[in-house]
Amino acid sequence: MNRDVEKLKNLKRVELQQIAAQEGIKANQKSAVIIQQLLAKYPRGVPRCVALSK
Known part of the structure; x- marks a missing residue:
């Protein structure tokens, strides 16, 4: 499994949603x-x- 996948999976949902919104991806x-x-x-x-950044 990709290292990025692991780090992204370990983020809190709110943090992941913030990144999605920042990158133009639907956050819901x-x-x-x-x-x-x-x-x-x-x-x-x-x-x-x-x-x-974590």
């Missing part, structure tokens, strides 16, 4: 869908400045 979707869409947007890995 299931967390798994948000993560999938973030990874699709950043196939080489979600930039640290976007999501992985």
Whole structure:
């Protein structure tokens, strides 16, 4: 499993929703869908400045 996936899964839902909104992704979707869409947007890995600041 991708390291980014693990870090995104460990975020609180509210944090994941904030990232989704910031990236133009619907924030009211299931967390798994948000993560999938973030990874699709950043196939080489979600930039640290976007999501992985924890």
